[in-house]
Amino acid sequence: MSSPLDSRMRAIAREEASTLLGIPGGVPAPTSEQMQQQITDLHEHLHHAATTISRLSARLDALEKAAGRTDQEERPAPRRTARKTTTPE
Numbered sequence: 001m002s003s004p005l006d007s008r009m010r011a012i013a014r015e016e017a018s019t020l021l022g023i024p025g026g027v028p029a030p031t032s033e034q035m036q037q038q039i040t041d042l043h044e045h046l047h048h049a050a051t052t053i054s055r056l057s058a059r060l061d062a063l064e065k066a067a068g069r070t071d072q073e074e075r076p077a078p079r080r081t082a083r084k085t086t087t088p089e
Helices: 004-021 032-074
Strands: none
Touching: none
């Protein structure tokens, strides 16, 4: 059974929690179900971002590997040239 004192203590605890969480006075604190949904949504966004980063990283590695091969194939072999000799005057 809930007493008036218990109800008042709960109300004060909610106000303190709202203050600590930075929730304005007129805005009700989120319920545990709402917070759980936010956690689930954020987890999904994080998973999506991680898989996107992984996919883009693999694509970048493949492009760098292909560019490295192309650079080696297109570069002409270095040529040795005879050194200019200087004649003493």
